[in-house]
Amino acid sequence: MSHTAPSSPDASLWRFSKMHGAGNDFVVLDGVTQPIALTPERARALADRHFGIGADQILLVEPADTDQADFRYRIFNADGSEVEHCGNGARCFVRFVHEQGLSHANPLRAQIRTGILSLNEAPDQSVEVSMGMTRFAPADVHFDTQGLEQTAQGQDTLWLLPVPGQEQPVALSLVSISNPHAVQVVDDVQTAPVQTVGPFIESHARFARKVNAGFMQVLDPHHIRLRVYERGAGETLACGTGACAAVVAGIRRGLLQSPVVVDTRGGALRIQWDGQQLRMSGPAQTVFNGQVDIVALCASLAKKETF
Structure with missing residues (x-):
């Protein structure tokens, strides 16, 4: 499935959702209907618990680049590093996509750095995730x-x-x-x-x-x-x-x-x-929705880091 993000009159203003899965908290960004240029610096600024929104990870939902997935799902740690997978974040990804009306498909197919995940939202609002392969070497x-x-x-x-x-x-x-x-x-x-x-x-x-x-x-x-x-x-x-x-x-x-x-x-x-087969189920909850000026936020954080 392909999606195209429309142009924005002000690409520095980003809409976001603050979410958590069992207390593991996230800033979730819709990169499908708005342009999001997420860098390690910007991820750190969003995750900062004093100057930013505060989060363990930043989740970015984007159009998939394969017909085997509904969306691409990227994960950035609080230090700005991009990682391969996040189980609690995957559950929040499903809830976010459904709540934002990006898709009503259930289960959803998510493209991550290491493959395709299948995610299903249950009637009790818990989310089950097929976690992929396990390796031990x-x-x-x-x-x-x-x-x-x-x-x-x-x-x-x-x-x-x-x-x-x-x-x-x-x-x-x-x-x-x-x-x-x-x-x-x-x-x-x-x-x-x-x-x-x-x-x-x-x-x-x-x-x-x-x-x-x-x-x-x-x-x-x-x-x-x-x-x-x-x-x-x-x-x-x-x-x-x-x-x-x-x-x-x-x-x-x-x-x-x-x-x-x-x-x-x-x-x-x-x-x-x-x-x-490895499967995980658990909660996913939206805390609040908001909008952030990412350019101004990064400027504030830069002043703190140089003091």
Whole structure:
């Protein structure tokens, strides 16, 4: 399906929606009916929680460049970097497209950097997302294993990464769901060192493209608690691909059985995985709609950064 954005009398004024999925919050931009020239600088300005609108990620809906998709869906982190996938954002994408009247198709087909997603809005207003392929080789998350010890647990291979100040290395499950994830099991997510070990893992030199660091507490085979330190965003209230990665890692380790409820700090997600098909369902909510002068916003942020 093709769409063409009309010309705008003032391309610096952008209409947007502020949305969240289980507390993972987004600024969503309609690049179908208005021209949007989104740059890393502009994404950072929109995401700034003091001078901008404030968000974990910026989502941009654009015309698809393939007949296999209804729209293209792009994701920019708060630091301006563009990433491959965002599960919570995908649910908000569906709600946004329907609420804005861009399409009434259900399910919707979304083109992301790594393929096509199928997304379905349920009558109870939850959204189910087909999350695509899972991969587990170190190369799939751009991880350098040279000189590292490894150990097996169930069907999974755990990589033992030394952490300064800790006697024992952390045992990481590596999972790629378009985005790279490194998941560890902890006794209690409330006391887990997310704010210290999280950024250490996220930016570790062994991960060539950084990584999302997950901290998973297993409550029972169908229920976990999870915190995620996301690359380029820090700890978020929820991470959709992180929830999927944690469940897949737990199943491969022999700790979990599908389906699994994932309690995040922002709400609950439901993950199903049969070894091939991976599906996630959860909430998507619009907080408010507005308009922003992106040129003036970037100028304000530039003054702050040079002070």
